[in-house]
Amino acid sequence: MHDPLLAVAGASAGYNSVPIVRGVDITVNASEIALVVGPNGAGKSTFVKTVIGELPLLSGKIEFAGTDVSRWSEEQRASAGIGYVPQTRDVFPTLTVTENLEVGGYRLSRTDCRHAIEGTYERFPQLRTLRHRKARQLSGGERKMLAIARALMASPQVLILDEPTAGLSPKIAHQVLEELVVGLARLGCGVLLIEQRVKLAAAIASNATVLVDGRVRSTTTAEEFRALPDVSELFFGPLETAAETP
Amino acid sequence: MNSTILLQSIGFGITTAAVIAIGAMGFTLQLGVTNLLNLSFGNIMTLGAFASLIVERWHLGLVPTILAAPLVGAVASVLLARTLLAVFARRQNGAFELLMVTLAAGLIIEYTLDALAHLQVFQFQFPSGATVHLGPFVFTVLSLALIGAAALVLAALLAALHLTRLGKALRALSVDPKLARACGVPMRRMINLTWIVSGALAGLAGLVYVTNSLTISAGAGLNFLVLVIAAAILGGAGSPVGAVLAALVIGVATEVVAAFGGSYYSQAAGLAILALVLVLRPSTGMWSGPTRDEVTV
Numbered sequence: 406m407h408d409p410l411l412a413v414a415g416a417s418a419g420y421n422s423v424p425i426v427r428g429v430d431i432t433v434n435a436s437e438i439a440l441v442v443g444p445n446g447a448g449k450s451t452f453v454k455t456v457i458g459e460l461p462l463l464s465g466k467i468e469f470a471g472t473d474v475s476r477w478s479e480e481q482r483a484s485a486g487i488g489y490v491p492q493t494r495d496v497f498p499t500l501t502v503t504e505n506l507e508v509g510g511y512r513l514s515r516t517d518c519r520h521a522i523e524g525t526y527e528r529f530p531q532l533r534t535l536r537h538r539k540a541r542q543l544s545g546g547e548r549k550m551l552a553i554a555r556a557l558m559a560s561p562q563v564l565i566l567d568e569p570t571a572g573l574s575p576k577i578a579h580q581v582l583e584e585l586v587v588g589l590a591r592l593g594c595g596v597l598l599i600e601q602r603v604k605l606a607a608a609i610a611s612n613a614t615v616l617v618d619g620r621v622r623s624t625t626t627a628e629e630f631r632a633l634p635d636v637s638e639l640f641f642g643p644l645e646t647a648a649e650t651p
Numbered sequence: 652m653n654s655t656i657l658l659q660s661i662g663f664g665i666t667t668a669a670v671i672a673i674g675a676m677g678f679t680l681q682l683g684v685t686n687l688l689n690l691s692f693g694n695i696m697t698l699g700a701f702a703s704l705i706v707e708r709w710h711l712g713l714v715p716t717i718l719a720a721p722l723v724g725a726v727a728s729v730l731l732a733r734t735l736l737a738v739f740a741r742r743q744n745g746a747f748e749l750l751m752v753t754l755a756a757g758l759i760i761e762y763t764l765d766a767l768a769h770l771q772v773f774q775f776q777f778p779s780g781a782t783v784h785l786g787p788f789v790f791t792v793l794s795l796a797l798i799g800a801a802a803l804v805l806a807a808l809l810a811a812l813h814l815t816r817l818g819k820a821l822r823a824l825s826v827d828p829k830l831a832r833a834c835g836v837p838m839r840r841m842i843n844l845t846w847i848v849s850g851a852l853a854g855l856a857g858l859v860y861v862t863n864s865l866t867i868s869a870g871a872g873l874n875f876l877v878l879v880i881a882a883a884i885l886g887g888a889g890s891p892v893g894a895v896l897a898a899l900v901i902g903v904a905t906e907v908v909a910a911f912g913g914s915y916y917s918q919a920a921g922l923a924i925l926a927l928v929l930v931l932r933p934s935t936g937m938w939s940g941p942t943r944d945e946v947t948v
Contacts (some may be wrong), residue, residue, distance in 0.1 A: 457833060459829065459832075459833075479832045479833060480832055480835050480836070480837060480838065483832070483833055483834060483835040484835045489833045491829075491830065491833070494827050494829070494830060495830070496830075497822070497823045497826045497827060497830065497831075498826065499822065499826050500819065500822060500823060500826070504819050504822075504823075505823075507816060507819055508819055508820055508823040508831065508834050508836065509834050511816065511820055511834055511835055511836050512835040515816070518816075555834070559834070559835060
């Protein structure tokens, strides 16, 4: 058994030393989609901000590829291989598609960056045709594709996606999860997926963690999670309905 | 309206615009990246102008005289950011508190210069050269050099911002610092670079101001700051092209108003244009996108 790529143990974090999430344990392995769900206000975004280094860890430990990165800065974690796609403000709207990718690969050498952009255009041919367009001129789906492609530029070992389908139509949301996110895992990337569209996300996830009031309510395999009628009814049925209502 | 006077004042306005533009480009670059309205910018301009004046009085030659202003401006700017502003930013002070800190820093610079200069107004010796007729406008060689300097600064800034990786990262940082940091862009280094470049441009603006007006006093930059801020806000934060276009509008307007209404009203004309734009497009200026909330120094 390999060490997990990302191992969060007993993490507590919040704002101004007031914990919002408490004692959270989550692991992400290579080629795996670790799903985190929970109602609004459960602390999902706080948790994500803590993992990427935007918020300080109050207690607990974050290990990445076997190294303790708990005290590392956001830039250090990004350089080490923790990629991040925020829920909103996920691209640089005034930069072109190519410029967004260049910023995504800022830590690479000039040559590597050029090769990575070419690789990105091969993987996402649609972006090649849009390469001179400003990111603010893209549709919701194109924009999310660019956001994920931008995060992939640095070849992250773990990619954290904070509600990637937020604001997208059900059809595009389905495409983003089924094609983009599953594609990432197939490439060997470990994915930490925060999602409100629980049914869609559970269908592609490897395991699921339920976060309620800043604490882990349960951690199960995706199969076990899908077979939990009480949990889905109690927490996620109404939320999913709300999220998918135009 | 006398058309000869109008054309002459437009010609003067283009020269004034060049002087405003250099300051406005530095100001808008720093405003775009840090989102902080730096009210000490005018005083850093004065500091740069005084540095050049001292070097000129020491007869060290033209090149050291020209280099002294941007060098001193850059050092003063980065010192302000990394000492005073950094202390207040670490204490979680917001945009308004930091703005007051820049105002205080500017006043300290002005009164220190006043004390050292004993409230004198200094003459700056700079040959204005022959008169050149370009179409309906009349320029001196010096004023053409100032216009050329502004065009050169604009070209260099645009090339740096759009053709280099560093520039693209800076533009990304000015749009969304959090996302840029998550991409691994070294925020601290980038912001320091911004303070250095904007400080150098402030110093250079001080030098071109003094070569145009031929006099310098401790309070000169503060008066000029009004027009620089007007151009930067009118042009939109972080947009060098917008700053230059706005400087052109303000420069010409101030000189035309000065020609027909008296120099007393020239600054008021610049402010009137700014007020009009703030009413019409309050959050963006004329040539830029929406701004963000957080300040990063």
